[in-house]
Every structure is written in C-alpha cells, then in structure tokens.
Amino acid sequence: MRMRILLVAAMLAGTAPGAWAQPAGQTAAPGAAAAPDLPSYARVLEDAETKLRQAEQAASRAPAQHQGGAISGSRIELMQVMRSAQDSVQRVPTSFAGNEAYRNADRELREALSSIVTAQRGGGEGSMQAAEKAVQIIAGLRQQVMQAAGGTGASAPAQPASGSGR
Numbered sequence: 001m002r003m004r005i006l007l008v009a010a011m012l013a014g015t016a017p018g019a020w021a022q023p024a025g026q027t028a029a030p031g032a033a034a035a036p037d038l039p040s041y042a043r044v045l046e047d048a049e050t051k052l053r054q055a056e057q058a059a060s061r062a063p064a065q066h067q068g069g070a071i072s073g074s075r076i077e078l079m080q081v082m083r084s085a086q087d088s089v090q091r092v093p094t095s096f097a098g099n100e101a102y103r104n105a106d107r108e109l110r111e112a113l114s115s116i117v118t119a120q121r122g123g124g125e126g127s128m129q130a131a132e133k134a135v136q137i138i139a140g141l142r143q144q145v146m147q148a149a150g151g152t153g154a155s156a157p158a159q160p161a162s163g164s165g166r
Helices: 002-011 036-058 073-089 102-120 127-148
Strands: none
Touching: 002 102, 036 127, 073 102, 073 127, 102 127
C-alpha cells in the first residue's frame, strides 16, 4: 500500500495535494505562459479537455490495478494528464484570473485531482468518476471563457458540457 502511494506521489511530480494550489498572485502554471487573451485560453482549455477525455477513455478500458496492487499504466497516465490539464487551466489570462468561473473551476479541478489520487490509493474505485468530473469542469470553464470572449476563438464541444465552472 505504501509503495502505491509513493508511486502516485512520484508520478504527480512529488507534490502533495495541498501544494497543487496556485500561489497567490500567479496566474500561469510554472513554466507555462499565461494565454494572451480569452480566445487563446479557450483553445488551451479545449486541448486540455480533449486530452483528458482521451486519457479517461483509455483508462476506462484498462484495469485499475495490476496484480500485486500496482496502479495500471493507463491510470497513471490519466493522473498525469489531469495534472497537465490543471496546468492548462492555470494559464488563465490576467484579465480573467479574478473571474468567479475561473476560481471555482480551479478549486474544483484541484479537488477532482485529489479525489483521483485518493481513489487510486483505495484500489481505483471512484477514479473514473473523478476523471469525468474533471472533464466537465474544464468544459464548463471553456464555455464561460467563450461567453466572456464573445463566443469567438474556439469551436463548440462535440458533447454538451455540464461542467460546474460557473
């Protein structure tokens, strides 16, 4: 059990869930520039949503764990893609960083990421629900960004988003 926890922690860059929070005053993920405007940010979110949806689908077809309790590669990949999606969300343009939709989505995504790590510690039960919630959060935020941008900059999602990024 301890080995699984250490593996998950190592895969998520060695940070504890509390450390995933955005430092005060910082709008872009470390090493990533903030999107220059809302249409660009909508495209960043669309890309993150697509990658997360693909990782979620791949993980749903694979076992949560291998024999001996090791987390499957597809679930590790899903957690990595979720962390990358969080980085994408944090590439918010300064003009939108104070928006309630962004703040809520950022908080909810951190919670979803923490939930998937916790679920994997417990054998994987609930991890796919956390991944789906993350997809919905990003989709909802992207819709809010597109509205704020006047509907420009990104294509509409293929699936209706019921994300909470309000």
